[in-house]
Amino acid sequence: MTPTSLTRLAAPIRAALVVLAALGPLATARADAGSAPGGSARAPTRSLRDYAVPAVRLVREDGKVVSLPEEMNDGRPILLNFIFTTCTSICPLLSGTFAQFERRLGADASKVHLMSISIDPEHDTPARLSEYARKFHAGPEWQHYTGTLDASVAAQQAFDVYRGSKMSHSVVTLMRAAPGKPWLRIEGFVSPDDLVRDYRELVAAR
Numbered sequence: 001m002t003p004t005s006l007t008r009l010a011a012p013i014r015a016a017l018v019v020l021a022a023l024g025p026l027a028t029a030r031a032d033a034g035s036a037p038g039g040s041a042r043a044p045t046r047s048l049r050d051y052a053v054p055a056v057r058l059v060r061e062d063g064k065v066v067s068l069p070e071e072m073n074d075g076r077p078i079l080l081n082f083i084f085t086t087c088t089s090i091c092p093l094l095s096g097t098f099a100q101f102e103r104r105l106g107a108d109a110s111k112v113h114l115m116s117i118s119i120d121p122e123h124d125t126p127a128r129l130s131e132y133a134r135k136f137h138a139g140p141e142w143q144h145y146t147g148t149l150d151a152s153v154a155a156q157q158a159f160d161v162y163r164g165s166k167m168s169h170s171v172v173t174l175m176r177a178a179p180g181k182p183w184l185r186i187e188g189f190v191s192p193d194d195l196v197r198d199y200r201e202l203v204a205a206r
Contacts, residue, residue, distance in 0.1 A: 044188030046198070051174075051183050054158045058117065058147040061129035068155060071143070073179045076113040077203055079195075080174040082161050083144075084120035085132040090169050093189060097173075099136045100192035101199070112199065114142035117155050119166050121146040159183075175199060177206035 053069045060066055072078055081098065083091040095116065102109045118124035124132075129144040138144070146152070156162035161172050175184040175198060184202055186195075 042188065044186050044190045047185050048182045049160075049185045051159055054154045056147070056151040056154050058145040058151055058155070059126055061126050061133055061144040063126045071115065074113065075178070076111060077178065077199065078176045079112060079114045079199070080159070081116050081172070082119050082156060082169070083116050084118050084166050085124050085128050086120065087166070087169065090171055094171070094173070095132075095136045097190065097192050097195060098142060099138065101195050102139050102142060104192055104196050109139055109141055112141060116142070116144045117152065118144070118146045119152060119156060119169065121149055121152045175202055177202045181206055
């Protein structure tokens with residue numbers, strides 16, 4: 001990633017920070033994990049969970065219809081989040097963290113599969129997801145998914161991130177070292193460096 005690319009990547013993240021600052025308590029309430037009562041920041045929480053991947057079909061940003069279990073069971077560790085392309089607060093921060101995670105891994109990034117599933121599939125067409133992915137300079141190991149509303153809701157419910165509305169979007173990052181292993185659930189904003197540390201620790205322990 002070139003210095004010019006990093007400068008372009010920083011722009012949507014800066015814009016999201018401005019929006020979050022302007023929204024204040026409303027933004028943190030919708031984030032559902034970003035700050036403690038009274039506005040003081042708190043560290044993200046981590047827990048190990050067992051999730052059953054639902055047998056749904058999604059549409060990747062390249063237009064291909066895929067099975068979610070098959071996408072998640074190719075042998076690579078998985079990093080997963082849920083976004084939507086018109087989000088101007090939480091999602092740019094989550095996606096910016098994924099982009100910096102890729103950069104920090106360097107050549108090792110090809111060994112992990114990053115997945116972002118849209119929670120607004122009726123708007124987020126494959127073309128819009130492709131545009132969104134380019135904005136964050138997503139590498140080939142980072143795919144974005146849309147599909148039917150039912151499929152998106154099923155995926156959200158399976159990973160306990162469904163909140164009934166995209167405006168009640170939770171700040172959650174999920175990570176799994178290998179098929180059959182438990183998921184690490186991170187609630188709250190996590191830094192790219194901490195995400196790399198979590199990833200390396202999880203993979204080393206599998």
